[in-house]
Amino acid sequence: MLTDYIQTYAYGYPRLGEQREFKRLIEGYWQGKVSEQELLQGIATLEADRIATYAQFVDTHPVGEMTLYDHMLDTALMLGVYEIDPNDLNAYFELARGANALPMTKWFNTNYHYLVPHITRATRFQLGWVKPLPERALYSPRQTLPYLIGPYTFVRLSKGYAPEDVPYLLQAVAEPYQELLRILNETGAPYVHMDEPAFVLDMPAEHLSAIQQVYLLLGQEANLLLMTYYDSVDFLPLLYELPIAGIGLDLVHGKRNLQHIGQFGFPSDKILVAGVVDGRNVWRSDFAAIIELIRNLQSRTEATLWLSNGSPLMHLPVTVEPEEKLDPALKERIAFAKERLEELLILGKLLSDQSDEWDMSSLDDFQPTHRIDHWYSAEVQQCVARLHPEDFERALPYSERDCLQRERLQLPLFPTTTIGSFPQTPEVRQMRTAYRNGKISQAEYEAFIQDQIRRCIQLQEEIGLDVLVHGEFERTDMVEFFAEKMEGIAFTQQGWVLSYGTRVYRPPIIYGDVRRREPMTLKEITFAQSLTQKPVKGMLTGPVTIVAWSFVREDIPIEQVAFQIALALQEEVRDLEAAGIKMIQIDEPAYREKAPLKRADWEPYFRWAAQAFRLAARAKPETQVHTHMCYSEFSEVLPFIDWMDADVITIEATRSKGEVISAFEHYNYARQIGPGVFDVHSPVVPSVESIESIIERAIRVIPRERFWINPDCGLKTRRWEEVIPALHHMVQAARNLRARYGATG
Ligand code: GLN
Numbered sequence: 192m193l194t195d196y197i198q199t200y201a202y203g204y205p206r207l208g209e210q211r212e213f214k215r216l217i218e219g220y221w222q223g224k225v226s227e228q229e230l231l232q233g234i235a236t237l238e239a240d241r242i243a244t245y246a247q248f249v250d251t252h253p254v255g256e257m258t259l260y261d262h263m264l265d266t267a268l269m270l271g272v273y274e275i276d277p278n279d280l281n282a283y284f285e286l287a288r289g290a291n292a293l294p295m296t297k298w299f300n301t302n303y304h305y306l307v308p309h310i311t312r313a314t315r316f317q318l319g320w321v322k323p324l325p326e327r328a329l330y331s332p333r334q335t336l337p338y339l340i341g342p343y344t345f346v347r348l349s350k351g352y353a354p355e356d357v358p359y360l361l362q363a364v365a366e367p368y369q370e371l372l373r374i375l376n377e378t379g380a381p382y383v384h385m386d387e388p389a390f391v392l393d394m395p396a397e398h399l400s401a402i403q404q405v406y407l408l409l410g411q412e413a414n415l416l417l418m419t420y421y422d423s424v425d426f427l428p429l430l431y432e433l434p435i436a437g438i439g440l441d442l443v444h445g446k447r448n449l450q451h452i453g454q455f456g457f458p459s460d461k462i463l464v465a466g467v468v469d470g471r472n473v474w475r476s477d478f479a480a481i482i483e484l485i486r487n488l489q490s491r492t493e494a495t496l497w498l499s500n501g502s503p504l505m506h507l508p509v510t511v512e513p514e515e516k517l518d519p520a521l522k523e524r525i526a527f528a529k530e531r532l533e534e535l536l537i538l539g540k541l542l543s544d545q546s547d548e549w550d551m552s553s554l555d556d557f558q559p560t561h562r563i564d565h566w567y568s569a570e571v572q573q574c575v576a577r578l579h580p581e582d583f584e585r586a587l588p589y590s591e592r593d594c595l596q597r598e599r600l601q602l603p604l605f606p607t608t609t610i611g612s613f614p615q616t617p618e619v620r621q622m623r624t625a626y627r628n629g630k631i632s633q634a635e636y637e638a639f640i641q642d643q644i645r646r647c648i649q650l651q652e653e654i655g656l657d658v659l660v661h662g663e664f665e666r667t668d669m670v671e672f673f674a675e676k677m678e679g680i681a682f683t684q685q686g687w688v689l690s691y692g693t694r695v696y697r698p699p700i701i702y703g704d705v706r707r708r709e710p711m712t713l714k715e716i717t718f719a720q721s722l723t724q725k726p727v728k729g730m731l732t733g734p735v736t737i738v739a740w741s742f743v744r745e746d747i748p749i750e751q752v753a754f755q756i757a758l759a760l761q762e763e764v765r766d767l768e769a770a771g772i773k774m775i776q777i778d779e780p781a782y783r784e785k786a787p788l789k790r791a792d793w794e795p796y797f798r799w800a801a802q803a804f805r806l807a808a809r810a811k812p813e814t815q816v817h818t819h820m821c822y823s824e825f826s827e828v829l830p831f832i833d834w835m836d837a838d839v840i841t842i843e844a845t846r847s848k849g850e851v852i853s854a855f856e857h858y859n860y861a862r863q864i865g866p867g868v869f870d871v872h873s874p875v876v877p878s879v880e881s882i883e884s885i886i887e888r889a890i891r892v893i894p895r896e897r898f899w900i901n902p903d904c905g906l907k908t909r910r911w912e913e914v915i916p917a918l919h920h921m922v923q924a925a926r927n928l929r930a931r932y933g934a935t936g
């Protein structure tokens with residue numbers, strides 16, 4: 192029964208460091224302020240700290256998880272995909288962020304971006320680096336497991352090959368993996384941690400047999416723990432047959448895992464690494480529920496159980512400790528990475544108790560002491576409870592709205608616009624920091640912002656754009672800006688999470704009922720509109736994106752949280768309309784990314800996501816609603832984009848090289864679309880000809896009268912010297928096309 196000691200295991204602890212040392216060291220190196228030796232020493236210290244933190248709380252943990260930029264890149268180097276010396280830092284960072292850097296994309300449905308290795312049937316894989324070979328001084332070999340990304344996840348998340356090449360590529364990487372494992376095995380490590388989160392994706396049958404074959408080989412070289420997370424694995428019986436030592440399952444976000452164990456059992460000769468504490472959200476674990484879960488597992492299998500986190504802890508900030516300004520009621524209810532380790536320690540103790548009777552009273556110490564009535568608003572709850580189907584619909588269908596809007600807006604054929612932000616110069620950032628730190632007054636700050644808006648409007652007029660924006664100079668982050676203006680959402684001071692490379696963000700925490708305190712954007716937008724005869728787009732961040740990029744309360748269904756936010760945004764829409772704003776853009780860059788990993792779960796998700804958007808966007812029929820999306824592959828989700836019922840969508844299309852455009856060949860999208868005619872992530876100024884040719888190609892598929900001309904995303908990371916000529920060229924391209932297609936305007 193429960194007499195055995197239950198081991199604890201944790202992985203994926205944030206590499207950022209409590210003081211963001213990781214960021215400071217690496218960026219310092221890039222700027223030439225930190226020498227190579229200082230960098231390597233600093234990183235080694237960080238790694239040692241991390242290992243010490245693990246060792247303080249859990250029995251076993253991985254080693255070799257540190258990376259100077261990204262694990263997928265490191266894995267590609269271990270497999271010899273790129274011919275550089277991995278210890279040559281400049282060559283390494285060149286691949287990570289140089290002119291010919293690897294492209295970047297979202298890691299599963301998280302907000303972390305990985306570097307996408309390019310592999311083909313012609314790639315010669317060979318052992319290029321033995322990265323996780325631990326510094327012996329740092330660790331005790333019996334408690335640390337070398338960390339690797341497994342072959343399936345590596346291949347599945349790389350690009351450059353045809354879908355049918357996966358089995359071939361898995362065979363091709365087997366040899367370097369074998370060699371690597373042999374070397375790691377010789378270090379005396381009891382197991383190797385093999386990350387295989389791609390096992391939770393929808394899986395074609397050919398992949399299954401290829402996985403089987405590769406692990407039949409690899410399992411002979413070392414004791415493997417195959418770690419999966421973010422969702423459930425739908426082919427457990429196949430894994431049971433493999434010569435592996437254990438399987439890690441996410442029991443927090445992979446609800447079906449438990450069902451599968453109920454159905455298929457779990458082999459007694461393998462370790463079940465039970466992911467029971469949440470690696471993706473911040474609410475304190477429910478110990479009683481976890482203990483019950485473990486009992487349940489123990490009644491189904493004789494296997495050795497390890498207690499672990501459900502997914503890598505890197506999606507959480509480092510620790511709650513320094514958050515002095517946080518509402519104490521909230522602080523005692525949340526756990527970041529370090530607190531998750533502590534939870535594992537406590538759970539391990541509770542579960543290893545020699546008696547069969549649980550001393551539940553010892554859990555009392557973890558009961559929160561502050562009340563939380565002030566988190567809730569009956570009024571907000573009622574507004575959501577009272578929503579009817581018609582509250583999610585606009586008064587007229589798109590075709591009729593389109594007529595009204597054309598009449599009202601009088602735009603030329605191929606209208607030109609931008610996505611919202613203009614360059615955030617060091618000056619803008621300095622002023623914002625000065626304002627936040629109380630160094631300049633609100634009046635001074637607002638005057639500065641107005642000045643920026645004035646110049647931005649003037650510039651757009653000069654360039655000849657048709658639909659203008661105010662430039663978003665008052666915003667740091669598109670989610671933070673709105674979240675700060677809403678009740679029920681909290682901010683941390685140190686709660687940073689890596690989103691890619693050394694880039695960090697601080698996710699807000701949605702803890703209570705959400706409502707708008709006062710108008711959020713009205714001042715800036717109406718000021719911008721007062722300066723021009725041309726329409727200025729109101730600019731809001733949509734409810735799905737706010738939810739996707741925050742830690743969200745779990746005591747009510749997520750759609751209710753999204754609807755509360757949507758209602759707050761709807762009030763803003765009403766205010767903007769009343770102030771004479773004719774177009775409103777509601778950005779939803781996370782609409783696609785927030786979708787569950789398995790297609791079978793898509794419909795229910797997109798249903799509420801689209802509803803939340805429509806609720807926010809329930810403008811008058813004559814108000815033109817735009818939305819914008821980026822960072823994802825959209826071809827497969829076009830029908831769900833239709834569900835949003837926006838009048839115009841602008842979408843990132845230049846980097847996906849026409850994939851988005853060709854998707855429109857197969858799907859009849861009846862609304863207006865601006866598929867991005869130049870890549871804002873590149874400093875290259877596009878020529879008039881290149882823009883024209885992109886448009887020419889696109890309008891073979893998308894009807895001309897529905898076509899908008901715009902960059903593929905916001906311009907905030909670009910410099911004015913790049914933006915101004917690029918927009919001139921874009922407007923010139925539009926003029927040339929109008930002349931060619933004999934249009935008015
Ligand atoms: N309106 C935002 C901007 O232009 C959109 C950002 C985004 O798509 N992520 O910056």
Ligand code: ZN
Nearest residue numbers: 820821904905
């Ligand atoms: Zn974008």
